[in-house]
Amino acid sequence: MIFTVAIDGPAAAGKGTISRAVAARFGLRHLDTGLLYRAVGVLGGDPVTAARGLRAEDLARDDLRSLAAGQAASKVAVIPEVRAALVEFQRKFARSKGGAVLDGRDIGTVICPEAEVKLYVTASPEVRAHRRWLEVGGDEGAVLAEVKERDARDMGRADAPLRAAVDAVVIDTSEMGIDEAVARAAAVVEMVLKARR
Ligand code: DC
Numbered sequence: 636m637i638f639t640v641a642i643d644g645p646a647a648a649g650k651g652t653i654s655r656a657v658a659a660r661f662g663l664r665h666l667d668t669g670l671l672y673r674a675v676g677v678l679g680g681d682p683v684t685a686a687r688g689l690r691a692e693d694l695a696r697d698d699l700r701s702l703a704a705g706q707a708a709s710k711v712a713v714i715p716e717v718r719a720a721l722v723e724f725q726r727k728f729a730r731s732k733g734g735a736v737l738d739g740r741d742i743g744t745v746i747c748p749e750a751e752v753k754l755y756v757t758a759s760p761e762v763r764a765h766r767r768w769l770e771v772g773g774d775e776g777a778v779l780a781e782v783k784e785r786d787a788r789d790m791g792r793a794d795a796p797l798r799a800a801v802d803a804v805v806i807d808t809s810e811m812g813i814d815e816a817v818a819r820a821a822a823v824v825e826m827v828l829k830a831r832r
Pocket of ligand 1: 668672
């Protein structure tokens with residue numbers, strides 16, 4: 636079965652949790668595409684060279700989840716040659732046998748416009764910053780500023796900016812617990828799978 640679930644949206648909207656839960660429920664492989672950009676960001680040196688030479692062990696580093704890695708990722712992600720170097724791997728993963736869930740910023744719009752399911756998971760900047768702050772601590776105002784800065788860069792870049800695909804189902808998790816968000820996403824996937832049977 637070739638079956639792709641594309642899950643896009645801004646930082647800390649709940650994409651990661653929803654993606655992992657949907658992948659587990661339907662027995663699909665999962666790729667967190669943000670890790671590719673985070674690895675390129677933290678590797679240092681020339682980002683284009685880093686992207687072209689990315690190895691599996693680079694994605695297993697334990698410093699990829701930090702706020703600094705997120706900012707570094709967002710900065711290298713504006714470089715078209717970096718994005719181009721990462722396209723093929725993501726496309727192959729998306730269309731590999733057995734089905735896959737990919738979460739990121741441009742999965743439904745650029746990487747896999749033919750995805751069978753497209754979700755756009757979002758929430759207000761304040762709610763997303765609060766969630767991120769609960770994880771990382773520190774000054775909540777600074778975390779909100781960081782979230783807004785990353786949104787502006789991810790949505791404003793010329794190449795593959797963050798936006799909902801026209802045919803994406805939007806899930807706003809601002810006033811939703813994670814269980815409800817997962818249930819909504821799973822219901823969409825279930826409906827599409829049923830229609831194919
Ligand atoms: O999803 P994340 O927070 O791990 O992503 C980190 C950064 O990587 C994000 O701010 C922009 C970039 N990114 C991207 O440009 N395209 C993707 N498909 C995934 C992430």
